[in-house]
Amino acid sequence: MHGEREMAERGTSPAGGLDESVTTPVPANAAEARDAVMRLLTSQFCGLVNEGLAADVVVADALLVTSELVTNAVRHGGGLTGFAAELTDEGLRLAVADASPDLPVPVDADAETSCVGRIGGYGWALVRRLAKQVSVTVHPGGKSIVALISLT
Numbered sequence: 001m002h003g004e005r006e007m008a009e010r011g012t013s014p015a016g017g018l019d020e021s022v023t024t025p026v027p028a029n030a031a032e033a034r035d036a037v038m039r040l041l042t043s044q045f046c047g048l049v050n051e052g053l054a055a056d057v058v059v060a061d062a063l064l065v066t067s068e069l070v071t072n073a074v075r076h077g078g079g080l081t082g083f084a085a086e087l088t089d090e091g092l093r094l095a096v097a098d099a100s101p102d103l104p105v106p107v108d109a110d111a112e113t114s115c116v117g118r119i120g121g122y123g124w125a126l127v128r129r130l131a132k133q134v135s136v137t138v139h140p141g142g143k144s145i146v147a148l149i150s151l152t
Contacts, residue, residue: 030070068123073098091151097144
């Protein structure tokens with residue numbers, strides 16, 4: 001890709017996010033966001049999608065991070081206000097914006113090691129473990145989360 005950037009963007013790009021000149025409706029749910037990421041990976045980086053088990057794990061990780069970020073925006077962030085997915089020289093860059101200025105709340109260490117009686121609450125920890133980099137930026141009207149997922 002040598003410096004070129006391929007992008008699929010939906011909604012208004014978050015501050016510090018992707019090219020704001022390309023806008024389309026925000027995905028209605030995590031499934032639509034995953035579909036957009038899969039189309040991007042298939043059309044622009046199809047070698048990865050067809051390279052067997054290791055590639056399957058990378059694609060699964062990218063789709064899981066997509067699901068978790070979008071689901072958290074809907075459930076905890078007052079609604080999804082922007083979504084972008086971009087292939088860069090470093091990997092897949094996801095940008096998700098929501099309507100809440102509240103930062104994600106990590107599950108405490110004790111709860112993380114014991115799943116007895118607990119349903120949910122692991123999404124942010126998964127995102128942080130699977131992404132190479134994660135940043136959260138609070139801006140007027142909410143926040144944006146940018147995650148970089150390595151594709152190698």
